[in-house]
Amino acid sequence: MQNPFESGHIRNYILLYVSIVVIMVLFFIASTLFRENKDVDKKVFSTQVSKSVQESIKSEEKEEEPSLTSKIKLMDKSY
Template identity: 65%
Template sequence: MEFKNNPFESGHIKNYILLYVSVVVIMILFFIAGELFIEPKEIEKKVFEVQEKTSEVKTQDSKEKEEFKPRFKLLEQPF
């Protein structure tokens, strides 16, 4: 079995490699061009005011525990 058109000898491999390299180079150039022309936006930093109410939270928790009443009463005898 003989190969009449050897791709290594006829130059087809060279053409495919050149095509691949040119596509990669074009992609890199578009990426660089896109990065150069995009201007960074300034983002306003938001500050949240937090007030510490630890003493009030503790008193509310203790009140809730004392005032806890179940919503439903369990039956003493099942049906």
């Protein structure tokens, strides 16, 4: 078996490592250079609901409550 320090294998491994790092840096630069920054407008949703809609939602919730309580039991404490 040859000594890798004398035969020049270490130089080949270092060149391989450096070439991989250079390729990675070039891909990073290329990906950041050609990326387009698109600004997305923030959507604002109206939270005002008419009284009739609120009443209908409350009535629907009241109708569903008895059926849910029989199926689901909540814990006494929250952890």
